[in-house]
Amino acid sequence: MSIERENMPDLLAFSAPRSRAMTDDEVRAVLKEALAKVDLAGRRVLVLLPDSTRTAPVALQFKLLNELLAKAAAVDYLVALGTHMPMNDAALGKLLGAPVADGRCGQHRVFNHQWNKPETFVQLGAVSAAQVAKFSSGMLSLDVPVRVNRLVMEYDQIIVCGPVFPHEVVGFSGGNKYFFPGIAGAEMINVTHWMGALLTSMATIGAADTPMRRMIDHAAGLIPTPKLDIASVMHGRDLVGLFAGTMTGAWKAAVELSAALDIIYVPTPFTRVLAVMPELYDDLWTGAKGMYKTEPAVADGGEVVIYAPHITEVSYAHGHILDEIGYHVRDYFLAQWEAFKKYPWGVLAHSTHVRGGGTFVGGVEKPRINVTLATSIPAERCRKIGLGYLDPAAVKPEQWKGREKEGILYVPRAGEMLYRIKAG
Numbered sequence: 001m002s003i004e005r006e007n008m009p010d011l012l013a014f015s016a017p018r019s020r021a022m023t024d025d026e027v028r029a030v031l032k033e034a035l036a037k038v039d040l041a042g043r044r045v046l047v048l049l050p051d052s053t054r055t056a057p058v059a060l061q062f063k064l065l066n067e068l069l070a071k072a073a074a075v076d077y078l079v080a081l082g083t084h085m086p087m088n089d090a091a092l093g094k095l096l097g098a099p100v101a102d103g104r105c106g107q108h109r110v111f112n113h114q115w116n117k118p119e120t121f122v123q124l125g126a127v128s129a130a131q132v133a134k135f136s137s138g139m140l141s142l143d144v145p146v147r148v149n150r151l152v153m154e155y156d157q158i159i160v161c162g163p164v165f166p167h168e169v170v171g172f173s174g175g176n177k178y179f180f181p182g183i184a185g186a187e188m189i190n191v192t193h194w195m196g197a198l199l200t201s202m203a204t205i206g207a208a209d210t211p212m213r214r215m216i217d218h219a220a221g222l223i224p225t226p227k228l229d230i231a232s233v234m235h236g237r238d239l240v241g242l243f244a245g246t247m248t249g250a251w252k253a254a255v256e257l258s259a260a261l262d263i264i265y266v267p268t269p270f271t272r273v274l275a276v277m278p279e280l281y282d283d284l285w286t287g288a289k290g291m292y293k294t295e296p297a298v299a300d301g302g303e304v305v306i307y308a309p310h311i312t313e314v315s316y317a318h319g320h321i322l323d324e325i326g327y328h329v330r331d332y333f334l335a336q337w338e339a340f341k342k343y344p345w346g347v348l349a350h351s352t353h354v355r356g357g358g359t360f361v362g363g364v365e366k367p368r369i370n371v372t373l374a375t376s377i378p379a380e381r382c383r384k385i386g387l388g389y390l391d392p393a394a395v396k397p398e399q400w401k402g403r404e405k406e407g408i409l410y411v412p413r414a415g416e417m418l419y420r421i422k423a424g
Contacts, residue, residue, distance in 0.1 A: 010249025012037045012228075014242065017257045021238035027057065028064050031230065034244030038157070038228055041071040046155035046225075048080045048162070048178045051087060052095050053286045055416060056163040056232055057239045059097025065159070066108065076109040078151055080162070080182025083189065083346065084286070085316045086112035113149050113183045121185050122150040124222040127215060132191065135215040139198050140191065146219045147185030158227045160247065163234050164254035166262055166418040168292040168353050169196040171207040174231050175251030176220035186344065188219060194345035197330055201353045202296050206263050206418050208255045220247060233257045234416070265422040269299035271407040274400040275414035277308035284377065285315035288354045289415035291371055295356050297409070297419035303370040309392040311375040314385065318347045326386040327351045329358035332365050355386070 013033035015022055047065060050056050062077070069075045077096070079087060092100040092110050103110055114120050124146050133141040152158055164174035169192065181189040192212045196204050204210055220227075231254035233241035241257045243250040275290030290306045298304060314322050325343055330352040333340045340348060358367035372388035374395050382389035400410040409419070 010246035011243060011253055013244045014250075014253060017233075017241050017260075019240070021240060022242060024060060024064075027060060027239065027242060028068075030242045030244060031061070031064050032068055034228070034230070035068050038226075040069055040157055042073050043156040044074045044154070045069055045072050045076070045157045045159060046151055047075065047077045047159045048182060049077055049095070050162050050178075051079050051081050051084055052091060053084065053280055053282075054163055054165075054173075055234050055237060055280070056161075058095050058161070060239075061161050061230070061232075062096045062098070062105075065161075066106075074109075074155075076111070076151075076155070077105075078111045078113060078149065078183060080178045081113045081115070082181040082184070083115050083186075083317050086114060111149075111151060115181075115184070115186060115189070120149055121147040122153055123147045123185075124224075127188075127219055131218065132215070135211045135218070136195050136198070137211065140195060142191070144191050145185065145187045146222050147187065148179055148223060149183040152179075152183070152223055152225050155225060158223075158225050159230060160227065161230045161232070163232045164251065164258045165234070165416050166206040166258065166293065168201040168205045168289070169193050169349070170212040170216065171204050171210040172213075172251075172255045172258060174254060175229055176213075176216045176247050179220050179223065180216040181346075186346070188216070190345035192216060193349035197345075197349035197352045200330060200357060201292055202357060205292060205296070206259065206420065208252070208259070217248065233261065235261050236413070262416065263418045263420055265420055266297050266404075266409075267422055268407075269297055269302065269421055270294075270404070270409040271299050271302045272400075273298060273302070273304045273409045273411060274395070274397065275304060275306050275411045276397060277306060277311070277415060278413050279310050281308065281311070281415060283311055283313040283315050283319075284354070284373070284375070285318065285350065287311050287375075287415070288350070290411070291354055291356065293415060293418045294409070294411060295369065297421055298369050299407070300368055301370075302407075303372055303388075305372045305374050305390060305395070307374045307392065307395055307397065309374070309376055312377060314377060314381070315350075318344070318350070321347045322351065322385055323381075325351060326384070327355040327371070328386060329355050329360060329365060329367055331358070331360035335360050 229250040281287035379389040
């Protein structure tokens with residue numbers, strides 16, 4: 001696969017897609033070429049970064065950006081947490097590969113986005129009810145305030161550094177997703193996530209053009225500060241592609257490569273899947289990617305086992321809500337909307353994404369597949385929230401390996417590769 005420069009006018013610099021990891025010098029060359037075309041000497045620069053739940057070369061990019069932007073007036077960093085929990089100095093230091101103390105790393109300030117603090121935000125306008133109806137093909141119609149972290153208005157240039165993977169809510173991560181939900185207010189987060197839930201994760205994940213992506217791209221256009229996207233493509237732990245340019249141009253180029261590398265097509269569906277979650281996912285809220293990324297390749301009546309003995313919590317930010325509502329298929333909530341519409345729609349969306357497809361007819365819920373937790377979340381709590389339980393000590397991962405012909409799939413380091421049934 002090749003990406004020709006003349007066909008991508010909104011790319012400033014890129015690495016050719018390859019089957020090996022990029023070297024540090026190659027990464028530096030791409031960043032140097034791109035930054036040379038957007039002279040930032042004497043300018044204040046804010047860099048948006050992923051948190052530790054994403055595999056990305058954050059420490060390397062932090063080091064290189066600081067070096068290449070030495071003539072900027074300031075280079076500060078904002079972790080685009082969405083609704084994830086804030087990172088302490090130790091966690092930030094591990095992410096950046098350099099010590100952080102009191103929110104500073106040397107001369108650079110390092111901020112956590114805090115979605116639940118009103119003083120964090122500035123409102124830049126709204127997506128009108130008519131626009132929302134257009135984006136959602138009439139499924140939703142309401143005015144949605146566009147609120148983002150006010151820091152975006154305090155700098156001369158925004159640089160987004162983030163990996164691109166198949167994603168359950170918007171199709172592929174990266175690009176303007178670093179603004180919505182990355183540093184957004186609750187309104188945009190809730191509406192775009194619920195819109196994705198209405199369409200279902202299976203219909204959305206791995207699709208480049210989705211209603212949610214169109215809506216967040218539209219909202220991002222309300223941010224007046226100039227933006228540069230540095231989109232990375234990972235394969236396992238290796239950085240194999242890097243694209244710098246406009247928020248849509250660099251992102252689209254990265255999506256093309258991610259789609260080729262990160263979607264695995266299998267000939268027939270599996271009856272059981274063991275999704276082994278790495279420790280970068282520290283609760284079910286993030287660890288549920290083991291479900292999202294394998295659900296499309298599971299047969300009706302099959303089972304996904306999320307194997308993560310290190311996970312002890314459903315959600316550090318939203319667990320109390322999930323204990324109330326549980327995990328259910330989309331139609332369960334729609335049939336009882338008056339009772340559930342008061343809850344944060346983003347949490348409802350997460351619930352449906354984890355439970356997967358299914359029906360709710362005559363008061364009877366029938367999920368398409370079973371979802372079982374082999375975590376350190378107690379059996380009683382798993383039953384309370386509507387998910388299966390398997391003692392993680394009883395799981396022998398080696399017994400799951402090499403059994404694809406039996407309809408059993410073992411997925412090491414689950415959460416980033418998407419499995420789908422091969423068409424035809």
